[in-house]
Amino acid sequence: MTQEATHDELGEYQGEHHDHGPAKGLTRWITTTNHKDIGTLYLWLAFIMLLFGGAMAMVIRAELFQPGLQFVEPDFFNQMTTMHGLIMVFGAIMPAFVGLANWLIPMMIGAPDMALPRMNNWSFWLLPFAFTILASTLFMEGGAPAFGWTFYAPLSTTFAPDSTDFFIVAIHLMGISSVMGSINIIATILNMRAPGMTMMKMPLFVWTWLITAYLLIAVMPVLAGAVTMMLTDRHFGTSFFDAAGGGDPVMFQHIFWFFGHPEVYIMILPAFGIVSAILPTFARKRLFGYSSMVYATASIAILSFMVWAHHMFTVGMPIAGELYFMYATILISIPTGVKIFNWVSTMWRGSMTFETPMLWAIGFIVMFTIGGLSGLMLGVAPVDTQYHDTYFVVAHFHYVLVTGALYSIIAAFYYWVPKWTGHMYNETHGKIHFWWSTIAVNVLFFPQHFLGLAGMPRRIPDYSLQFAEFNMISSMGGFAFGLAQIFFLYIVVKTIKGGKKASGQVWEGATGLEFEQLSSPPPYHSFTKAPDIKD
Amino acid sequence: MRSPTLKLSLMALLMFGFSFALIPLYDVFVALTGLNGKTGRIEVSAIDPTRVDTTRVIEVRFLANTGSGLPWSFEPLVKKMDVHPGKLYDALYRVRSSTEMPTTGQAVPSVSPGQAAKYFNKTRCFCFTQQYLAGYESRDMPLQFIIDSAISENIEQITLSYTFFIVDKT
Numbered sequence: 030m031t032q033e034a035t036h037d038e039l040g041e042y043q044g045e046h047h048d049h050g051p052a053k054g055l056t057r058w059i060t061t062t063n064h065k066d067i068g069t070l071y072l073w074l075a076f077i078m079l080l081f082g083g084a085m086a087m088v089i090r091a092e093l094f095q096p097g098l099q100f101v102e103p104d105f106f107n108q109m110t111t112m113h114g115l116i117m118v119f120g121a122i123m124p125a126f127v128g129l130a131n132w133l134i135p136m137m138i139g140a141p142d143m144a145l146p147r148m149n150n151w152s153f154w155l156l157p158f159a160f161t162i163l164a165s166t167l168f169m170e171g172g173a174p175a176f177g178w179t180f181y182a183p184l185s186t187t188f189a190p191d192s193t194d195f196f197i198v199a200i201h202l203m204g205i206s207s208v209m210g211s212i213n214i215i216a217t218i219l220n221m222r223a224p225g226m227t228m229m230k231m232p233l234f235v236w237t238w239l240i241t242a243y244l245l246i247a248v249m250p251v252l253a254g255a256v257t258m259m260l261t262d263r264h265f266g267t268s269f270f271d272a273a274g275g276g277d278p279v280m281f282q283h284i285f286w287f288f289g290h291p292e293v294y295i296m297i298l299p300a301f302g303i304v305s306a307i308l309p310t311f312a313r314k315r316l317f318g319y320s321s322m323v324y325a326t327a328s329i330a331i332l333s334f335m336v337w338a339h340h341m342f343t344v345g346m347p348i349a350g351e352l353y354f355m356y357a358t359i360l361i362s363i364p365t366g367v368k369i370f371n372w373v374s375t376m377w378r379g380s381m382t383f384e385t386p387m388l389w390a391i392g393f394i395v396m397f398t399i400g401g402l403s404g405l406m407l408g409v410a411p412v413d414t415q416y417h418d419t420y421f422v423v424a425h426f427h428y429v430l431v432t433g434a435l436y437s438i439i440a441a442f443y444y445w446v447p448k449w450t451g452h453m454y455n456e457t458h459g460k461i462h463f464w465w466s467t468i469a470v471n472v473l474f475f476p477q478h479f480l481g482l483a484g485m486p487r488r489i490p491d492y493s494l495q496f497a498e499f500n501m502i503s504s505m506g507g508f509a510f511g512l513a514q515i516f517f518l519y520i521v522v523k524t525i526k527g528g529k530k531a532s533g534q535v536w537e538g539a540t541g542l543e544f545e546q547l548s549s550p551p552p553y554h555s556f557t558k559a560p561d562i563k564d
Numbered sequence: 565m566r567s568p569t570l571k572l573s574l575m576a577l578l579m580f581g582f583s584f585a586l587i588p589l590y591d592v593f594v595a596l597t598g599l600n601g602k603t604g605r606i607e608v609s610a611i612d613p614t615r616v617d618t619t620r621v622i623e624v625r626f627l628a629n630t631g632s633g634l635p636w637s638f639e640p641l642v643k644k645m646d647v648h649p650g651k652l653y654d655a656l657y658r659v660r661s662s663t664e665m666p667t668t669g670q671a672v673p674s675v676s677p678g679q680a681a682k683y684f685n686k687t688r689c690f691c692f693t694q695q696y697l698a699g700y701e702s703r704d705m706p707l708q709f710i711i712d713s714a715i716s717e718n719i720e721q722i723t724l725s726y727t728f729f730i731v732d733k734t
Contacts, residue, residue, distance in 0.1 A: 212569055
């Protein structure tokens with residue numbers, strides 16, 4: 030394309046040569062309606078939150094390094110586990126995926142921008158306020174919320190610190206932001222595809238995000254409802270979750286997990302899309318089973334609404350309920366298995382090379398599968414009674430969220446950062462980052478399986494002596510993993526500032542509109558004229 | 565461009581409403597499954613005295629607890645009872661306030677196993693209304709119950725638990 034040639038030769042930030050470049054200074058970021066700027070903002074927010082939530086994880090692992098109480102009070106420890114969970118789920122993983130969606134979806138479907146650019150700006154700028162409100166609770170009298178990220182009633186109603194109201198407002202803001210972002214993404218995908226970009230030609234990242242956005246619109250309002258009920262229970266005399274007034278604390282868990290289970294797929298479906306983009310590039314083969322991937326994603330999304338009570342097997346449930354939720358849960362492994370096999374088949378007899386994004390993507394497949402298998406164990410009702418609320422659960426969801434969701438986000442960064450900035454990252458640094466993180470993360474989380482099976486409960490600042498060795502090993506892995514992400518920060522900054530020039534296609538085997546038809550970096554306003562879609 | 569935006573916003577609003585609709589739905593679910601052991605209430609006139617099943621004996625155990633913040637001692641005067649399904653029985657609980665302040669409490673029942681809950685009906689219960697106790701007052705409170713003879717053959721023992729919660733904030 031013409032855009033590519035001129036801009037590659039100039040080798041500067043192309044936006045400035047167009048009629049509408051970015052504004053100068055800070056106002057650019059506050060008033061921007063450009064999908065690339067907003068994507069960048071989301072990604073930086075996610076990174077800052079990752080480091081913030083990571084610092085809390087370091088406090089947790091430092092306290093658990095040895096049995097006994099060393100550094101923090103038990104109540105502060107509980108605040109750390111609660112805030113770590115909330116910040117990582119709502120502040121790191123979700124905004125990172127929305128940031129990737131903003132950057133990539135318009136470029137992948139040949140659209141000039143998102144469908145609702147001003148709302149896009151607003152959905153981002155709600156978040157810094159939401160997280161400032163949430164983080165401010167740490168400095169309040171009575172401390173931050175300490176009831177776990179699942180905020181079960183009555184711990185979060187009758188027995189919660191005053192700062193819980195700030196937490197409720199923060200959740201509302203995040204929910205509004207997510208719902209607006211999702212509406213924007215769906216409107217963009219449905220209305221703004223270039224002529225010829227049919228639904229079944231869309232890259233899988235676009236497909237998975239379309240389905241994720243529907244999930245978000247369906248369940249974030251339910252979460253908003255749950256925190257609203259908490260608020261009225263706390264201050265306006267209602268008894269939704271208060272047994273004394275005829276309410277039921279177990280109902281809170283049902284409502285929460287009706288949100289919470291689709292939420293875990295919200296945090297993994299876009300990851301499936303990312304891996305499905307990276308593997309074909311470095312295996313130099315088309316993705317195996319494209320349409321089965323689309324159907325598998327949709328099946329996972331639908332099933333995710335029908336399995337919520339597998340998080341609550343121990344609350345006391347009729348045996349028929351346990352059986353239903355157990356079988357429905359295990360059913361999800363079928364579409365998930367379809368995906369894993371399709372990825373493996375994509376790599377089968379491919380001309381594979383192992384650049385950094387490919388390493389993270391393969392790391393994702395291997396370790397996400399480990400997390401998936403421990404998830405199957407947890408889904409079996411009779412054995413869940415033993416695993417429930419132990420470190421086995423902690424190990425399980427960190428395998429799917431850290432080595433799953435986070436690994437895919439880091440893979441996406443390495444894969445698309447040359448496209449975004451026009452600079453190649455340092456390949457040696459990228460590989461060091463991968464191997465360092467991967468060894469550390471397994472030292473960190475693998476022993477937690479054994480701790481859980483041996484009976485160590487989660488969310489406790491102190492433990493019996495027999496758990497000491499594994500906890501020490503786990504903590505050392507934790508510190509190493511934390512340090513690796515500081516190294517990642519260095520890589521990110523260095524790549525943005527400069528580096529070997531990336532070509533338009535970036536990778537030898539890369540396909541898709543963003544690689545085939547745009548320069549690296551792309552112009553500030555790309556696809557102002559709809560691209561030609563090849564067959 | 566407008567129409568998906570509007571439709572999707574409406575969907576978000578509907579789902580917010582749905583989260584509140586989950587509460588009556590949950591009550592239906594609880595009534596169907598007996599989850600949480602919520603008991604039923606019937607009128608004496610609705611009882612058919614000819615349906616007493618003297619061939620079966622079910623052991624009923626009584627438990628009593630007080631929630632935090634309510635300085636009452638609360639206990640059943642009879643700990644367990646052997647009953648026939650379809651027949652009306654009386655039980656007594658004794659409650660005593662251990663504070664000089666007047667206090668009000670509300671008892672909340674729960675039956676275990678859950679499947680028995682919808683067959684465990686009461687014609688009279690101190691849990692139907694709030695109980696007011698003057699300082700150091702002691703009171704014997706009656707309970708009249710009947711187990712529906714349609715209850716499953718497999719159930720040979722039922723535990724009835726009451727928890728008194730404080731009613732205050734005034």
